[in-house]
Amino acid sequence: MDYTQELTKALAELKRITGVSMDVNADSPEAAEQAVAQIRCLCTAYKEKYNKTDFLQGLMTGGIPAYDITERAARLHITPDDRRVLFLLECRHIDETVTEILKNMFPAQTKTYLVPVAENTLALLRPLRSGETEADSRRIARTIVDTLSTEALIRVQLSYSFVITNLTELPEAFRETSLALKVGKLFYSEQTVFPYNELGIGRLIYQLPVSLCENFLKEIFGSDVPESFDDETLGTINRFFQNNLNIAETSRQLHMHRNTLIYRLEQIEKRTGLDVRLFEDAMTFKIAIMVLNYLQSERNH
Amino acid sequence: MASLSLEGIQKIYPNGFHAVKDFNLDIEDKEFIIFVGPSGCGKSTTLRMIAGLEDISGGTLKIDGKVMNDVEPKDRDIAMVFQNYALYPHMTVYDNMAFGLKLRKVPKDEIDKKVREAARILDLEKLLDRKPKALSGGQRQRVAMGRAIVRNPKVFLMDEPLSNLDAKLRVQMRIEISKLHENLGATIIYVTHDQTEAMTLGTRIVVMKDGVVQQVDTPQNLYNTPCNLFVAGFIGSPQMNFMDAVCKVNGQDVTLTVGEHVLKVPASKKKALIDGGYDGKTVVLGIRPEDVHDSQAFISNSPDSVITSTIKVYELLGAEVFLYFDVEGTQMTARVNPRTTLRTGDKAVFALDMEKIHVFDKETELTITN
Numbered sequence: 001m002d003y004t005q006e007l008t009k010a011l012a013e014l015k016r017i018t019g020v021s022m023d024v025n026a027d028s029p030e031a032a033e034q035a036v037a038q039i040r041c042l043c044t045a046y047k048e049k050y051n052k053t054d055f056l057q058g059l060m061t062g063g064i065p066a067y068d069i070t071e072r073a074a075r076l077h078i079t080p081d082d083r084r085v086l087f088l089l090e091c092r093h094i095d096e097t098v099t100e101i102l103k104n105m106f107p108a109q110t111k112t113y114l115v116p117v118a119e120n121t122l123a124l125l126r127p128l129r130s131g132e133t134e135a136d137s138r139r140i141a142r143t144i145v146d147t148l149s150t151e152a153l154i155r156v157q158l159s160y161s162f163v164i165t166n167l168t169e170l171p172e173a174f175r176e177t178s179l180a181l182k183v184g185k186l187f188y189s190e191q192t193v194f195p196y197n198e199l200g201i202g203r204l205i206y207q208l209p210v211s212l213c214e215n216f217l218k219e220i221f222g223s224d225v226p227e228s229f230d231d232e233t234l235g236t237i238n239r240f241f242q243n244n245l246n247i248a249e250t251s252r253q254l255h256m257h258r259n260t261l262i263y264r265l266e267q268i269e270k271r272t273g274l275d276v277r278l279f280e281d282a283m284t285f286k287i288a289i290m291v292l293n294y295l296q297s298e299r300n301h
Numbered sequence: 302m303a304s305l306s307l308e309g310i311q312k313i314y315p316n317g318f319h320a321v322k323d324f325n326l327d328i329e330d331k332e333f334i335i336f337v338g339p340s341g342c343g344k345s346t347t348l349r350m351i352a353g354l355e356d357i358s359g360g361t362l363k364i365d366g367k368v369m370n371d372v373e374p375k376d377r378d379i380a381m382v383f384q385n386y387a388l389y390p391h392m393t394v395y396d397n398m399a400f401g402l403k404l405r406k407v408p409k410d411e412i413d414k415k416v417r418e419a420a421r422i423l424d425l426e427k428l429l430d431r432k433p434k435a436l437s438g439g440q441r442q443r444v445a446m447g448r449a450i451v452r453n454p455k456v457f458l459m460d461e462p463l464s465n466l467d468a469k470l471r472v473q474m475r476i477e478i479s480k481l482h483e484n485l486g487a488t489i490i491y492v493t494h495d496q497t498e499a500m501t502l503g504t505r506i507v508v509m510k511d512g513v514v515q516q517v518d519t520p521q522n523l524y525n526t527p528c529n530l531f532v533a534g535f536i537g538s539p540q541m542n543f544m545d546a547v548c549k550v551n552g553q554d555v556t557l558t559v560g561e562h563v564l565k566v567p568a569s570k571k572k573a574l575i576d577g578g579y580d581g582k583t584v585v586l587g588i589r590p591e592d593v594h595d596s597q598a599f600i601s602n603s604p605d606s607v608i609t610s611t612i613k614v615y616e617l618l619g620a621e622v623f624l625y626f627d628v629e630g631t632q633m634t635a636r637v638n639p640r641t642t643l644r645t646g647d648k649a650v651f652a653l654d655m656e657k658i659h660v661f662d663k664e665t666e667l668t669i670t671n
Contacts, residue, residue: 097404104389104400139385146383146460150448151401153374153381155354189314190346234317239511252666253511293316 003032010039018046052076056115059167060086060123060174069167078167082111085137086161086170087124088177089144090185091154094122101151105144121181123174134163141193159184159194182206186297187290201287205294213291220288221272227296229289236264237276237285245282303365303378303455303488304330305351311359312346312512320346322512324360328490333482335503336492338535343512344492348458351490353377364455377456380449384461388433388444394420395429398447412451419450422484423477439470443477450485459491463498475501496536500524508532530666533587533659539623541587541659542633548660550580557586557660560629565605567655570670574660577669584669587659590623593635593651595643603652615645624649 007024015021022039026032047054055076058064064072073080091098099114099122106112106126115123126140137160148156159180161173176196184194187202199206205213217225229237236254240261243249251258265276274281274288310324321343328334336344349355351362353374362369369377388397395416402412420426423443433441442462449457462478463471479502482489493499499506500520508515508523508531516528527533533541546557546564555571557564564586566574574584594600600607610626610633617639624635624643635651643649660670 100404104392105387107389107391109391142385143387146385147387149352149354150381150383150386151404153353153379155349187316189316190318190320229317235313235319235322238317238319242511248664252664253513255513289317 003029003036006036007032007039010036010043013043014039017043017051050076052078052113053115056113056123056125056170057117059170060115060117062171066168073167078113079111080167081165083128084125084164085128085134085140086164086173086177087126087137087141087144087158088117088121088160088174088181089124089148089156089158090121090181091148091156093120097152098122098148098154101148102144105147123177125170128163137163138193138195141195145192155192157181157185157192157194159196161196179203179206186294201290205287205290208291208294210295210298213295216291217288217295220274220284226271226292233264233268234289236261237268237289240265240276241282241286245277245279247277304328305456305488305490306363306366307347307351307360308363309360310347310350310357310362312343312350312355313358320512321350324514326507326514326517328488331486331488333489333491333502333504335499335506336490336509337494337496337499337506338509338515340494341511342509344494344507344509345460346512347509348460348490348492351456352379352381352458378454379456379458380452380454382445382449382457382459382462384464386442386445386462388441390433393430393432394425394436394444394447397433397444398451401448402451415451415453416447419447422450422481423447438466439473439477442466442470442474446478446481450481455488457485457487457489459489461493462491463493464495471498478502496538500536506536508535510535526668526671527659528668528671530585530587530661533661533668537589539590539634539636541589542593542631544586544628544631544633545583545663546586546660548574548579548582548584550575557584557658559586559608562608562628563605564608564653564655564658566658566660569656570658570660573670577662579662579669583663585661585663585666587661588653588657590634590636592654592657593633593637594654595624595635595637595641595649595651599654600650600652603655606653606655607650608653609648609650612643612645612647612649615643 003026007026011022011024024035026035055072059069070080094116102114102124112124112126115125117123141158141160145156145158148154159177161177164170164173180194180196180199183199183202183206184191186206188194239254240250243253247258247261251261254261269275272285274285276282276285305328307324307326310321312321313319324347336347338344346355350357353372357370364377389400392400398416398419399412402415420429423446425443425447428436428440436444463474466474475498491502503520505517506520506523507517510531516523516532523532523536527536534543544559546559549556549558555566555574557566608628610628612624612626614625616623620639622637622639622641624637626633626649659668661668
């Protein structure tokens with residue numbers, strides 16, 4: 001390997017990120033190799049200490065101790081006590097197009113930070129403007145989703161956090177948005193925006209241990225726990241629930257005779273022992289279906 | 302531009318939610334199709350499936366005869382305009398319109414040509430150097446449209462693009478979009494929950510409810526011959542009046558009885574009631590507010606369609622007056638001439654234009670007479 005060339009590259013990188021110029025005289029390939037390794041370590045250390053993205057990544061994942069947050073934030077010129085909302089967006093692949101669109105939606109002067117989380121996930125920490133409240137977060141979330149759909153033609157799902165008043169709350173905000181994204185995708189997959197505070201019963205089920213869920217399903221269905229229900233059965237029941245257990249309205253919407261609908265509901269009762277025409281059984285069935293979906297997604301993972 | 306075909310399109314989400322059911326529609330080249338319906342009816346989901354932003358669970362989508370189900374959105378040659386659009390705040394109008402093309406690495410001179418052409422169509426030529434904050438709401442909306450136009454797509458997909466504008470601006474933009482359709486000769490699919498927007502813009506309207514297409518027709522036909530109670534109630538403002546009525550067949554005479562009011566069904570409508578075996582059954586009688594008359598001349602000529610009530614609310618809208626009253630416990634509205642002498646609290650006599658009535662099956666809610 002040509003270490004002279006590598007050394008030149010490493011020095012250029014050091015200058016780019018720190019502004020420090022350095023001359024290194026390496027009179028042997030071994031010395032050059034050692035110098036390259038040391039300069040790279042310097043770059044990494046500098047990035048860890050002075051790079052906003054690394055700092056925010058570390059902060060979100062709880063990798064920075066609380067006592068260090070304010071000082072490191074000040075060094076990076078990040079005001080610690082601005083009111084901010086964390087948005088977490090997921091699409092098939094976060095590529096250059098996605099980041100370019102977001103950078104232009106929230107240019108530097110807005111003090112919005114884009115923080116890569118995974119190959120398909122990106123966090124966006126945005127300060128609230130004067131007069132903006134938590135209620136504006138939904139509008140902003142929708143705008144992000146719609147703009148990315150329009151410009152990049154990609155499906156985006158996005159969750160957002162409560163308003164944080166200090167950077168020390170960022171780890172909790174990240175936990176909440178991550179949870180909202182997971183729960184939203186699992187239980188409310190028809191939606192694209194998942195606010196942290198609208199997860200409903202999905203939040204509860206998602207946090208239950210798998211063994212507890214399995215016991216619950218055994219209690220409901222006995223030893224014959226169905227893997228899942230077919231689309232037609234689920235569609236019929238969902239529509240029945242959407243119509244507040246109203247047989248006439250459901251049969252009308254499904255374009256089926258009411259007796260056909262009653263027959264189908266009776267078949268479900270035969271199979272599960274739950275008469276979904278009764279509120280209590282309907283509620284149990286609804287929760288059981290959500291638990292089934294949850295377990296299935298756990299197994300898939 | 303392009304033609305589209307949707308055959309048996311379905312959307313079932315992983316959580317079991319069946320958002321769109323057996324959606325069938327052929328869209329001709331250069332048509333302006335409107336998907337209209339209440340919130341959650343599946344209209345946006347259908348549009349997103351056409352765009353490729355949602356997977357299609359069942360059925361076939363074709364654009365210009367080519368199956369598109371598994372084609373990436375960027376390769377479908379479509380452009381979208383959404384309700385919540387964002388203009389890039391630090392860019393000029395020109396750069397905002399050019400941005401999407403730059404991302405696609407389109408050559409500079411081609412970008413320039415397309416942006417200037419779109420600006421000409423949208424009358425934005427003088428604003429190209431302005432930043433978004435120096436634009437009015439309508440101008441911003443036109444820039445958002447411009448971003449779609451520069452792509453020169455086969456199909457434009459618009460999802461409630463005017464919903465965030467105030468009422469006055471919406472009317473203005475409606476006219477602009479209509480002109481745009483004429484100028485571009487484009488195939489446009491437009492989603493709205495606003496029936497006025499639907500009626501004024503569309504060459505054909507698809508009325509949806511609960512993921513199911515209710516009726517596909519021209520605005521005029523939807524208004525005049527709704528296929529069911531939902532369409533009849535959804536299209537028209539104020540909405541159609543509905544009353545439960547008992548159908549009685551006496552030889553060749555058919556009457557509809559609403560409480561104490563007996564209304565004679567005209568020849569053009571009665572055959573369907575007789576043939577359908579509705580004698581003695583309760584049906585739903587529908588009549589539009591403009592077909593409820595308070596003029597003495599009309600009442601004198603229509604002795605078999607008279608109803609009486611007390612005016613509960615009088616609303617003057619300038620060119621017309623809305624009178625609200627109850628008939629057998631059902632609220633009704635009459636749209637009458639502003640010179641009417643009727644006021645709140647007055648005993649009133651109205652006559653229904655029985656040639657304009659709509660009769661629906663109470664159980665299936667389908668039309669009997671249209």
